[in-house]
Amino acid sequence: MKIAKKDWFFIILIVAVLGIFFAISGEVTTKKVPNDEQHKRFYAMVAAGGLDGMKEADKHCPECHNETGGIPFPSKHPLKPKDGPMSCHLCHKYQATK
């Protein structure tokens, strides 16, 4: 069968759609917020306030995670507190708690 020009258009469209599916279905590999002594108060905020709790918790992350004496971010970290308000929870998910 000879593939006509308009068929190529559809083939490329399908490949692109599959590509997008593949790109967004990848498993989340960014480290989760540890559920330990340092972070348990944030788990409590999330348990109490859901998404609002997460947003509230984000304001406190730079108390420890900062570039000036705190726990530094990896050098290739996508953004730093000095870049403005940060939504840590968008990338660093909370672990499922029982």
Ligand code: HEC
């Ligand atoms: C009281 C200080 C403190 C605060 C506040 C804090 N952290 Fe941490 N965080 C730490 C310390 C210490 C470590 C390294 C040891 C550990 O895993 O607890 C750490 C490690 C991490 C890690 C890396 C975990 C890993 O697997 O390597 C992530 C992600 C993280 N914190 C996210 C957050 C987020 C998001 C917030 C705000 C909701 C936050 N932290 C607030 C002290 C803090």
Ligand code: HEC
């Ligand atoms: C746009 C996504 C994004 C946002 C927003 C973000 N991070 Fe990250 N963070 C990453 C990625 C990607 C890494 C690389 C290591 C990984 O896979 O966890 C990382 C690494 C870290 C690490 C080191 C983990 C380790 O031990 O290797 C810490 C701590 C951390 N982030 C804390 C935070 C805190 C606190 C905030 C909010 C102030 C924040 N991040 C916001 C994407 C993000």
